[in-house]
Amino acid sequence: MSEEMEGGTVKKFLYVNRKAPYGTIYALESLEVVLIGAAFEQDVSLAFIDDGVYELMKGQNTKGIDMKNFSPTYRALEGYDVEKLYVEKESLDARGLAEADLIVPVKVISAREMTDLMAESEVVLSF
């Protein structure tokens, strides 16, 4: 399953983001794991399903709730070599969203394809 590379094992990590960006801390603390995890040079993918798709929405404004708008951090992921972002089509559709509403380039996939992605991942961290 995992291939030996110089410097150690490389596994397929999948971070599954399921929660809205505000309301609970899961989305923010998930992103913190992704950023720290990037230093380990693993094969990383991010999935956004359910309310997790809201994490990537353009034009977030958190002034009224006195919380930090951390959505620009998703744009920095590329600099950490985290480039595989998958968004579930059904979750977008159910919320009246489209790819053009998102802050970063993503690959929109079906729920069926999402299950395949999960099945082929070796370490799934779900937030």
Next chain:
Amino acid sequence: MKFAILVNEGPYTHQAVDTAYQFTKAALEKGHEIFRVFFYHDGVNNGTRLMVPPQDDRNIQKRWSELGEKHKLDLVVCIAAAQRRGLLDENEAKRQGKDGNNIAPGFRISGLGQLIEAGIQADRLVTFGD
């Protein structure tokens, strides 16, 4: 099998904590190895020794500490999540200018890298939480 355990919820609020404990205990009894138990999000509150539950209820912190001592478990609390929520060890309390620490015996505070490492090293990483 070599398991890593991720506990994402707070004690008493969420049964995920109890299930994580029961799973860990059962896995050890079956002869499996627990590479690490990592506490994240409100899960860090499992590691405060200042919790005082009613006497007729389980003491979640004590239960982890005792299981940890018996099986030499590596009970790791995420430092970033812990600092936000007011869980400090002696060093961190000193560094942050706080007048006390509350980390429980057998727990240690460390970085998120410990979670990633657990994912790499274990055969299975099992998450307990919402």
